[in-house]
Amino acid sequence: MSHIKIQLKPRQVEQLQEVCQSFNNKPGELINVLHKAQSIFGYLPAEVQEVVAKELNLSVAKVYGVVTFYSFFTMQPKGIHPISICLGTACYVRGAEKVLDEFKRLLKVNVGETTPDGKFSISCLRCVGACGLAPVVTIGEKVYGRVSPDGVKDILKEFE
Amino acid sequence: MDDLKKLRNTLLEKMKFRENNQNAQVQVQVKVAMATCGIASGAKEVMDFMAEEFDKRNIEAVVTQTGCMGYCYAEPTIEVKLPNNEPVIFGWVDLKKADRIIEKYIRNNELVEGIIPLNFASIDDNLNDETTERKKQIRIALRNCGVINPENIDDYIGRDGYQALGRCLTELSPDVVIDQVKKSGLRGRGGGGFPTGLKWEITRKSVAKPKYVVCNADEGDPGAFMDRSILEGDPHSVIEAMAIAGYAIGAEFGVVYIRAEYPLAIERLKIAIGQARVLGLLGRNIFGTDFCFDIELRYGAGAFVCGEETALIHSMEGNRGEPTVKPPFPSVSGYLGLPTNVNNVETFANIPPIITKGAEWFASIGSEKSKGTKVFALAGQINNVGLIEVPMGTTLRDVIYEIGGGIRDSREFKAVQTGGPSGGCLTKKHLDTPIDYDNLIASGSMMGSGGMIVMDEADCMVAIAKFYLEFTVEESCGKCSPCRIGNKRLFEILEKITKGNGTLEDLEHLRTLGNVIKDTSLCGLGQTSPNPVLSTLDNFFEEYYEHVVDKKCRAGVCKSLMKYIIQEDNCVGCMACARNCPVNAITGEKKLPHLINQHICIKCGACMEKCKFNAIYTN
Incomplete structure (x- = not known):
């Protein structure tokens, strides 16, 4: 499923089980459960999916x-500051x-990738x-409007 | 039952009084538009600043938040109402300007620059009165957006909220309610244009039970934000309408299927549902009758196809959002195999005024076959980007030049794209066509959910068609082959053309393939996805022709077709361009004119930027 192998801690498994229980372990609630799970883990690795499947x-x-x-x-795990460019x-x-190209140029990563230091994706x-x-560009919860390619540098500076 | 209604009425009176009289005479009222776009532009800071400053400067004032006022181009916007004065809306308000507004306008009644003229009529105005100046806009679905505090149910009730529901439950039978909606001529605002009353009637007649009411808030069209604005600015109108629909069709359970990308709308809906439950406007025995109704939220997860009602229902059930063949229609077999009535957010927002003001009133607005108003999200190369609501039958010219303020930088209008990835382009020749469902389809486009993207001469129509196809290819669920494979092939042909490798035969293929996809796809997504290609082919054939035969993109968007050329007369041979060329495509001796090798050039434009003698130009 995914090339990244992770080991879920028992506490994390428990946390997932609680999430499933809060939706009464109903199979129909799968999407809601996945939303919650992704907000906890930041992404949905195979291991998380296996627990969810079993619970539901x-x-x-x-x-x-x-x-x-x-x-x-x-x-895929996202960066600490996930950057989303609206297309x-x-x-x-x-x-x-052009704004997207500038982000790619400055961070030296492609769409769907995370910088080696795990800071930006x-x-x-x-x-x-x-x-x-x-x-429009969103970084985490923050929305940046009227972004120009020249302004990208300044936006990234905020996160240094 | 009557007691309860009386109680409600006194409550309403009290709230109206508080809203309109008492406060208005003694206090300054400031409303800050706090929808997503307002907040992103700094509305929250402005609101906090003003509240703080009023305190500091001893000015008695109420600062409240409200939804989108529709002037997105001028965010953040605030409305200031001085005692015994008409409200004034200020745009582009930053902290400095907020300070000036407090000092000049609020303190001394001196006007400050940046005032936005009010250009719409509300439903309270007498629309048939010939003496009053005709307004281009009439706000029905947006009647409360930018007026009330969306997080306070009292505001909504103070503006006649929940009266329609009360009237339905206590005075009208379900059949009469459906009859009213049918008579109003309201058609689905999500794009399809199916008569809403008829849909309700079919669901009511379905025998299976229980039944469901679903609100489709999966606004996936890029460039459309009407539903988000309604949910952020007036969530109760949707809740009330869903309850009315529940009463009419015989359902006790409603679901709002909303995009996870709209966190603020979700937040406000949750607050609104909670408040309605507390006041007994949702839950058991509403208004003391035996009607029970409650609403739950379901979240989308980023799939455009889920706007299609069968796909949406599958997604609600926790499955992949793949559409299924209709019939059976959801009104017969929908959520969990039971009769389900799916309406769009804007459709619902129109219901309460239809009940309170009457079907005839609603039917008197609009064109012959399309009644009422339509909300459009104006975006793109237009001066007044924003949310507008116009009667059906308004011409494109009025929308773009009167309300939209014309094209940016006084450039030439080229086209307007309606209906998102399912729609097409309208051009200059359509400027005077009245906008309604049938006229748009006749022009090769469609109403869609209401996104209107305006384009000017700097936009390449082939590239735009390619952009939409790329979207469709990504969003196709992959279930049926015409859509999954056909759109991919369409996209590849378009890419070939924009790269300068297209042939005249390709243009033929585009048309044939497009029509096959339209005829054979399973759901609305595939059946409409070739529209952007077909309509641009019809309206801008010469641009396609230029790309293919002359290998030229007149808008200069398709990079592969662009050439950087050195003008020998101006070139002094300074070597600046050659030194800065990242791929060493420029050759030439010092002090002699240089030459760009077109085979190596990657069209980055670095040479043109560095040249101090204006010796480099593009074709």
């Missing part, structure tokens, strides 16, 4: 199918691609609905 009485294949279907779920239409026509998303501020 589903096959691991089914859980994997759902995780890979939705772009919100990721099996929705409004941002696109206002030059979001780059991903693209489709429209955060803040089209009035296009092009």
Whole structure:
């Protein structure tokens, strides 16, 4: 499933089980459970999926199918400051691609990758609905509007 | 039952009084637009600053938050109402400006720059009164956005909130409610345009039980943010309408399926549902009747196809969001195999005014076959980016030039894209076409959920079509082959054209393949995905032709077709360009004109930037 092998600590497994229980271990709540799990672990490695599958009485294949279907779920750990560049239409026509290129150039990583120090990761998303501020970049919970390629450097500086 | 209603009415009166009279006369009221875009522009800081400063400077004022006012281009925006004055909206408010507004306007009633003229009529205005100036915009679905505090149910009730629900439960039978919605002519605002009343009726007639009401808040069209704004600015209107739908079709359970990318909308919905439960407007025996109704939230996880109702239902059940063939329609067999009524956020937001103001009132607005108003998210190369609500039948020209303020930097209008990845482009020749469901389809586009992206001469239509196809390829669920494989091939042909390798035969292929995908795909996503290609082919064939035959992109967007050329007369042979070329594509002796080797050039533009003599140009 994933090339990264991790060992879940017993406490983490317990935490996952609690999450499943809070949804009464109903198979229909799979997506809600995965949302919670991703907010705890930051991503959904195979090991987490296995626990969820067992708790909700589903096959691991089914859980994997759902995780890979939705772009919100990721099996790769993200950086401490996950950078998302909006590539929705409004941002696109206002030059979001150039902003993305600048992030890639400065951080020397591609879309979907994390910097070696684990600090930043780059991903693209489709429209955060803040089209009035296009092009838009989100880093963690913070939304940056009207970003220009020249401004990328300054944004990254905030996180040094 | 009557007692309860009376109690509610006195409560309403009290709230109205508090809202409109008492406060207004003694106090300064400041409302800060705190939707996602406002907050990202610093509205929270402005709100905190003003509250603090009023305290410090001993000014008696109330600062409240509200939803999106619709002036996204001027965020952060605030509305200031001085006692006995009309409210004034200020745009581009930073801390400095907030300080000036306090000192000049609030203290001395002197106006400050950056005032945004109010350009819409509200549902309280007498729309048929010929003496009043006709406004281009009428706000029905957005009636409370930017007016009330979305986190306070009292505000909503003070603006006639939950009266429609009360009226339905105590005075109208479910059949009458459905009849009203049918008579109003309301059609689904999510894009399809299916008559809402009819949908309710079919669900009501389905025999299986229990039934479900679902609100589709999976607003996935890039460039559309109407539903987010309604949920962030007026969540109770959706809750009330869902309860009305529940009463009409005979359901006790509602689900809002909302994108996880909208954290603020989720937060405000949760608050609103909690408040409605406390007041007994959700839960058991609402308004003392035997009608029970409650609402739960389900989160999307980033899949565009989940906006399609069958896919949405599968996703609600915890499965991959893949669509299934209709029929059976969800109104017969939906969530968990039971009758399910799925409506869009904006559709729901229209329901309470239809009940309180009457179906005839609603039907008097709009065009012949499309009644009421439509909310559009105006974005792209337009001056007034924002949220607008216009009567159906308004022309594109009015929307772009009157409300939108024209194209940025006074450039030339080229096209407007409606309906997102499912829609098409409208051009200059469509400027005077009245916008409604049927006219848009006749023009090769569609209403969609209401995103309107305006493009000017600097946008390449082939690249735009490619952009949408890339989106569709990524978002196709992969279940049926026309969509999964066909769109991929369409995308590849477009890429070939933008790289300068296209042939005239490719243009033929685009058209044939596009039509096959439309005819044979399983769900709405595939059936509409070739629209951006087909409509640009129809309207901008000459641009495709130029890409293929002349190997030229007139907008200068397709990099592969662009050439950097050194003009010999201007070149002094300073070597600056050659030194800065990252791939050593420039050759030439010192003090002699240089030459760019087009085979090596990667079109980065570094040479042009470094040249001090304007000797390098692009074709």
